Amino acid sequence: MLSDLTGKLLIAMPGIGDSRFSRSLVLICAHEPEYAMGIVLNKPMDDLTLPQLLSQLGIEQDIKLPDDAVLSGGPVGTDRGFVVHTGDFHCEGATLDISHDFCLTATRDVLVAIASDEPPRESIMALGYSGWGAGQLENEIAENSWIISDPVPDLVYGDRHDAKWTKALELIGIDAARLHSAGGTA
Numbered sequence: 001m002l003s004d005l006t007g008k009l010l011i012a013m014p015g016i017g018d019s020r021f022s023r024s025l026v027l028i029c030a031h032e033p034e035y036a037m038g039i040v041l042n043k044p045m046d047d048l049t050l051p052q053l054l055s056q057l058g059i060e061q062d063i064k065l066p067d068d069a070v071l072s073g074g075p076v077g078t079d080r081g082f083v084v085h086t087g088d089f090h091c092e093g094a095t096l097d098i099s100h101d102f103c104l105t106a107t108r109d110v111l112v113a114i115a116s117d118e119p120p121r122e123s124i125m126a127l128g129y130s131g132w133g134a135g136q137l138e139n140e141i142a143e144n145s146w147i148i149s150d151p152v153p154d155l156v157y158g159d160r161h162d163a164k165w166t167k168a169l170e171l172i173g174i175d176a177a178r179l180h181s182a183g184g185t186a
């Protein structure tokens with residue numbers, strides 16, 4: 001059994017076998033023996049920005065928000081929203097502390113805060129999440145589907161979604177052009 005992966009970044013290997021996760025980065029928000037849950041950080045949704053989503057939800061915007069893309073956080077619960085944000089926002093009973101730089105909130109409170117003049121320092125919005133049952137993520141890692149890394153704020157909160165996968169590999173010293181899907185044997 002792998003130790004707790006909460007707060008770790010998963011980098012999809014080529015040939016992961018599930019096109020939904022091709023070249024994905026996933027921040028693991030919770031990892032327990034019974035399940036794992038994460039948010040894909042680099043798959044923007046077509047034609048949906050954060051200001052548009054807030055307008056659809058009837059949340060007034062006290063500030064002019066940038067046209068940040070809403071992310072497709074994964075194939076599970078795609079009708080639910082999740083916000084990964086810095087720890088300067090906390091909603092008692094609703095915010096999950098992932099690590100010292102990252103928290104997760106899935107209530108309207110964080111959206112109201114984002115639209116206010118006192119938003120979290122940094123945040124990303126995703127619809128849906130990635131979920132694994134007992135032992136499933138561990139099996140995928142053992143089958144060389146994922147590389148485990150430490151997240152950095154620029155990979156989590158940055159908006160260069162098309163470059164995040166390559167950048168994540170570079171940060172751990174891997175040239176994406178030389179990466180193969182088959183694991184080695186030593």
